[in-house]
Amino acid sequence: MPIYEYIATDPDSSCRFCFNGFEQVQKMTEPPLSICPECNNKVKKTVSLCRAAVVETSEESTRVAQQLKSYEKEGMYSHAAELADKHSEKTSDSQLKNRAKENYKKAGYQVSD
Numbered sequence: 001m002p003i004y005e006y007i008a009t010d011p012d013s014s015c016r017f018c019f020n021g022f023e024q025v026q027k028m029t030e031p032p033l034s035i036c037p038e039c040n041n042k043v044k045k046t047v048s049l050c051r052a053a054v055v056e057t058s059e060e061s062t063r064v065a066q067q068l069k070s071y072e073k074e075g076m077y078s079h080a081a082e083l084a085d086k087h088s089e090k091t092s093d094s095q096l097k098n099r100a101k102e103n104y105k106k107a108g109y110q111v112s113d
């Protein structure tokens with residue numbers, strides 16, 4: 001099933017959940033959400049983030065990706081960097097490695113390329 005990402009249309013009256021956007025697994029046949037299930041404020045589907053829920057990545061990668069996203073959102077760049085770094089070594093994911101570097105830089109570390 002595809003995952004859709006929704007985000008509040010009016011961030012001023014949104015809850016924490018929809019303010020940052022949330023993912024919702026839905027059947028193709030289901031109508032898109034128009035309100036946030038948490039606070040009932042209007043949400044919109046964000047474009048281009050319709051991807052299959054069954055992806056090649058393992059459950060762990062998905063978990064790491066979600067954790068990473070939340071660290072980045074919270075501005076916890078050193079946490080994000082360490083997590084991405086550790087996981088990129090395990091999975092030989094060069095994209096993740098770059099993300100780790102970016103986060104190290106944001107966290108104020110000196111990073112050599």
Ligand SMILES: [Zn+2]
Nearest residue numbers: 015018036039
């Ligand atoms: Zn909400």
